[in-house]
Amino acid sequence: MRALLPLAALIATAAAAVPPLPTGPDVNALRDAALKDELAWELTEALTTEVGPRAAGSAAEARARDWAVARLTALGFKNVRVEPFPINGWVRGEERAEVLAPFPQPLTITALGNSGATPAAGFTGEVIGFSSLEALEAAPASAVKGKIVFVTHRMAAMQDGSSYGPVGRIRRQGPTIASRKGAAAILIRSIGTDRHRNPHTGSQDWGEGAKPIPAAALSVPDAEQLERVLARAGAPVRLKLTVTPRFVGKRTSGNVIAEVPGYDPSAGIVLVGGHLDSWDLGTGAIDDAAGVAITAAAAKRIMDAGQPRRTIRVVWFGAEEIGLVGGRAYLAAHRGDKHAAIAESDFGADRVWRLDAKVSAAGVPVAARLAQALAPLGIVAGATDAASGSDIGPLSATGVPTFELQQDGTRYFDLHHTPDDTLDKIDPKQLQQNVAAWTTLLAIVANDATELGPVPPTAAH
Template sequence: MRNHARALALIATLSVSTAYAQDPKGDVAWDLLAGLTSEVGPRMPGSEAEARARVWAEARLKALGFSKVAVEPFRIRGYVRGRDEANLLAPIPFKLAITALGYSGTTPEKGIEGDVVYFPTLDALKAAPAGSLSGKIAFIDHAMKRNQDGSGYGPYGQVRRAGPAIASGKGAIGVVIRSIGTDSHRNPHTGGTTFPDGVKPIPAGAVSNPDADLIARIARSGKAIRLSLTLTGKTTDNLPSGNVIGDLPGRDPSLPPILLGCHLDSWDLGTGAIDDAAGCAIITAAALKAQEGGAPLRTIRVLWAGSEELGGFGGKAYAEKHSEPHALAMESDFGAARVWRVQFNMADKALSDRIAAALSPMGIVRGSGKADGGTDVEPVIEKQKLSVVDLNQDGTHYFDLHHTPDDTLDKVDPAELAQNVAAWAEVLKVVANEAGPIAAAP
């Protein structure tokens, strides 16, 4: 297996270097996006595929002219998917579309069976008496609503993040949730959950929205529901992961760099196009575009973080390793739909005004909220109290695809991808040429 992996890595290095030697001025963002999703594919944290992605990324960044390109390894607690199956046994037999959640507990190979207790909301589960779910399978509903800024993901996502642990604490032998998504397809949405110390991990899966609708209708009818559940994946310690970084040097190396983040890993149901190959394509192409006409004052660094999906491990590892000063951080991790709003965490109003003015002709409005970056750059932002710019993409349909088998290249509009690159480049042309301090708002 080790020799096979090395051979795949060598093939990947040769193929990508040759491709970029032939067409160095091609559509960088689209080529990166298509390449990562087609040449590597799904990139589950800690997997061999994620390792191949690091080799691929290192070769691509070098071929594109980045310097100090490096793979920075670290180890993680990962999740290795097994067999995911669920069936309604009563009141009707029906095979459900289900996916295990990351860090789910493991069923026996033959699975488990149990009567279902229906909870319309997470709060309803919280209110259930202690021990009331003993021997039962909990089902948590709570349908997510779509909106442009994607802000519903925070509160609705708590069903996935916290629901299984709460159900375990009340005695459940398993838990099934409605997928955290806004589509009406029979595609379940995966994602990570958490079991705090002292809470027994129980099998935890998400069913598609139409299947959740079915369960909810049956529950409202008053009929008893029985379910079989087989989730054989396992939480596994000490798996290899890593970040890939690369610099485009500025004219004044004494100035702290601009940090651009994305994440290289993805869930395994699709090919991780919108989450987050698109983000890596956007920031990398924009960094190169900002060089047109000559290098800016400041170095621009790209961080292709590893293992974001299971807990933001890459961002934490970067912050721990890199104590050198940074000037500002940004992240792209919300697909590839058009940028419609910019937000800031910046003390220099004149500088933020210049950025907003540069973006205004593109129809990008200035928001009143405070920029926070994202999972891959938040640790270094918090550690160094960095200034932040957020370029908010239209999230109206993002959660139709998020963490599903439908997260594939065909869902990305090349024109909207190009608009992202142009918007990011406009910001970089301003901030990377700022000679003075770029301080965060107090």
């Protein structure tokens, strides 16, 4: 349950009680100037064009790190460095599907992360369809054994992305469930809200006792086509599947870190960032070139406005897409650092519409001051006891104060993890609003000395 908007209540009933910022830059002026930001667009365009797709552990991700070090250094950040870590490599191969009977036709698919492979010449089998993950879970193994399982669903587009968690279970757990029941392969309806022939990939891990089987997503129109084929077929539906990804052993990924040193080391570090890797199908514009660009552009604005009290640490995480590997590596390396507050941008580039925070009672007035400063950007005040992020999730769970500038996610899952995640999907005006919001956050939080924690730790992600 989300808390009852304490920030909004605080602002509405006790605005006079919110103390002004004691020292530091003119927050409103910085915020408004950031609405004309061009750096975030420039970084997003450069990363998506000069590097393009940059899957975890690939040569392209390594080029992205080189690009990042060069750009962050040229922008004037200090202590720019790469912190490498190993990952388990997996690379996509061929991927084709074809209904052989009773209505021969090709279907568009893409393998899910860590999918097993068919023989190079393909696998032919009978399709058994399920309208939900629960229906698959309830099916006896005898009904599934040796077959190609197909799981469909309906997913609504939600402003806060809240349909992704429950529907996404089909991708995260479906392959393991199907494998345990002896299925030969699994096809899922893409975890997405669009209607294009671009399937959505995404990560999944094989649970205990589940051997890798071919696991792929159909595009939404293809999933609906297969539903119709199953409904009309008076006979078994036979499908040929060719999916040939490979597990390629240890590869190297890494986090790229850059800093704006603060003048008061005892005040701790404000960490902001996004992730540098992307899925291989698109150029990773909304996921997450925009996030790394927005947070770096905001940090640059604070740097240029004069030395902040707290050190701002910009982290561009590696290997987020395959399971927050960069976030966990960062936590392992930096558990001892004093993080005053952390925040990540990893939900696209559409407008920020809500501020959430997870801070102590002492931190609530700072969050309230931030909410007041964000209101002219059209941002509403949310919780003070709940905020999250992807790579920062493991660190946040240890009890570090966390802010979340939540973006409008209504169209995020139209594009997420598809070939369609490209630069043209970013609205430059909304990108600028993001930079203004992040500039405001840093202007206030990096120039304040208030301890925002401790907050209670939660179960690690």
